[in-house]
Amino acid sequence: MRYLAATGWLNFRARAMVISVGCAQLGIDWQRAGQFLASRFVDYDPGIHWRQVQMQAGLTGISLPRLYNPIKQGHDHDPLGRFTRRYMPELTHVPDGFLQKPWKWPQSLLGQKYPKPIIDITTATKEARLHLWTHHKTKSYSDLSGEVMKKHGARRPNQNRHGTESKTNAQNTQLNFDL
Numbered sequence: 001m002r003y004l005a006a007t008g009w010l011n012f013r014a015r016a017m018v019i020s021v022g023c024a025q026l027g028i029d030w031q032r033a034g035q036f037l038a039s040r041f042v043d044y045d046p047g048i049h050w051r052q053v054q055m056q057a058g059l060t061g062i063s064l065p066r067l068y069n070p071i072k073q074g075h076d077h078d079p080l081g082r083f084t085r086r087y088m089p090e091l092t093h094v095p096d097g098f099l100q101k102p103w104k105w106p107q108s109l110l111g112q113k114y115p116k117p118i119i120d121i122t123t124a125t126k127e128a129r130l131h132l133w134t135h136h137k138t139k140s141y142s143d144l145s146g147e148v149m150k151k152h153g154a155r156r157p158n159q160n161r162h163g164t165e166s167k168t169n170a171q172n173t174q175l176n177f178d179l
Helices: 002-007 010-027 030-038 046-056 070-077 082-087 122-136 139-152
Strands: none
Touching: 002 010, 002 082, 010 030, 010 070, 010 122, 030 046, 030 082
16 A cells, blocks of 8 residues: 555556455455555556456456455565565564564564554454355356356357347458558
């Protein structure tokens, strides 16, 4: 979030993680989270942004919910801690092994113990997964998901948006340009 404040931009994975953690693990309303991010993105495009917010919040009905763990993402995508240390300078001297969990570092050079996270990400992720999958298994969700998929999902070649055969194959043929 400090990087977003400094630059007005996040890459796709960071955007997905922010929405996932914000909505699923922290319980922030997807519209509120989406509006907050929209007001800060320098490349805000409503046609892309809101679809992604809904998808990452697990609301589209055609995508499996994604639940990101920011600690794992830090280990996987910033193994040397360069990004983390640049945007969290108070962690500059934290050893690599504690960088993604600085509250566990017993010999804090920060002058005080680093604050604990506001949630236990493992517990919150388990609870979010249970909630999302319980909701996704309901008949009403399944029916709505089927309607969304029928209208907007991938179709076999020769099928139109209503799921019936197209009159001509030409309607579904992609144009190719030999350059």
